[in-house]
Amino acid sequence: MEGHPIPRTVEEVFSDFRGRRAGLIKALSTDVQKFYHQCDPEKENLCLYGLPNETWEVNLPVEEVPPELPEPALGINFARDGMLEKDWISLVAVHSDSWLISVAFYFGARFGFGKNERKRLFQMINDLPTIFEVVTGNAKQSKDQSANHNSSRSKSSGAKVEASVYSILFSFPSQSSYLCWVLIFIYSFVSSCSLVILNLTLRLQRCPHHQKKTMRVRRKMTNKVQFVVRVEITMEEMSSGYAAMLVRNGSMENV
Secondary structure, X not given: OOOOOOOOOHHHHHHHHHHHHHHHHHHHOOOHHHHHHHOOXXXXXXXXXXXXXXXXXXXXXXXXXXXXXXXXXXXXXXXXXXXXXHHHHHHHHHHHHHHHHHHHHHHHHXXXXXXXXXXXXXXXXXXXXXXXXXXXXXXXXXXXXXXXHXXXXXXXXXXXXXXXXXXXXXOOOHHHHHHHHHHHHXXXXXXXHHHHHHHHHHHHHHOXXXXXXXXXXXXXXXXXXXXXHHHHHHHHHOOOHHHHHHHHOOOOOOO
């Protein structure tokens, strides 16, 4: 099954990874009907192998223990008739992604890749979409990248504003360098204070105790306005100040 040169450098391992990945994508997309018929549930445990020359094959696992390379998911043919075809293909794609990673880092461990080499290998692999994303058409990765791009754009715009302020300050003549540093300090201090005040204001508005207190004060003010209006109306209709005092006390006796 294998008979290909063993990769020993980061570039060779990545080339091996890319060839196997292309073969697996071909099996799960363009050759999917051929792959589906080869995975007969009546046969023994079968595995899907991707080969470095961008081909694929469905075969039995190797007999040697432990194997020369990590083995793919075993028995993928048994679940074929118990699932929807697209769900079964997606499941095989997920296991194929896992197998590709294990093979690549098996070579890295076997030939003593250091921290920087492993990091570079993972970055090269991570720049490619996974088999699952290719097979299912999942656009989640592109959305994440666009969100990160928008976030970086907002950060860069804020940095440009701050840089423009500093460039204006540093454009003063060299004789006024002391004034320049004073203005820089004032600008930084005011910016920090405004952020702190804004944060405290938002927290105070979300405080339940503050909201209850505000509602209680408004309720008292409303009651007071209503009471005064009733007294004024009574005083307009009655000529006796004594009667108005009784109305204020809540009693209508002797009116």
